[in-house]
Amino acid sequence: MVYVQGRGEKCLTAASCVVGRLLNARLSEWEHADPILGTLLAAVADVLIANLPHTPQATADLHTVLSAMRTLARRSPLIQKYLVATEQRYMSAQQSLDLSLFRDLFQN
Numbered sequence: 429m430v431y432v433q434g435r436g437e438k439c440l441t442a443a444s445c446v447v448g449r450l451l452n453a454r455l456s457e458w459e460h461a462d463p464i465l466g467t468l469l470a471a472v473a474d475v476l477i478a479n480l481p482h483t484p485q486a487t488a489d490l491h492t493v494l495s496a497m498r499t500l501a502r503r504s505p506l507i508q509k510y511l512v513a514t515e516q517r518y519m520s521a522q523q524s525l526d527l528s529l530f531r532d533l534f535q536n
Contacts, residue, residue: 440483443475447489450496461503466510469497473514477521490518 446468455461476490494515501508 436479439475440479440486443472444485444489446472447492450492453496455496455499458500458503461500461507463504463506465500466497466504466507469493469500469507470510470514473497474517477518480521481525494518 473490473493476486476493479486480490494511497507497511497514501511
């Protein structure tokens with residue numbers, strides 16, 4: 429996902445709202461997790477991943493989302509599938525950021 433001024437800000441605001449709700453949720457007490465949460469949380473994570481270079485809070489929010497997904501993945505194979513794919517996208521984004529920081533270091 430590409431960061432786009434305006435639309436990206438709205439998506440980031442929506443993602444932050446979901447993270448705020450997750451912080452107050454008692455996910456470990458849930459007996460069942462609706463599999464649609466995998467899709468929702470993966471989308472939220474994608475917005476946060478796209479904003480890692482632009483928004484310092486995105487990293488903390490992403491860790492909250494991944495933690496929630498890990499908890500819910502124990503109750504839903506579909507959420508587990510989304511968790512694995514999301515963690516792979518996050519690691520790939522981190523590697524790209526690390527490489528760009530490394531290039532910047534040697535270009536200056």
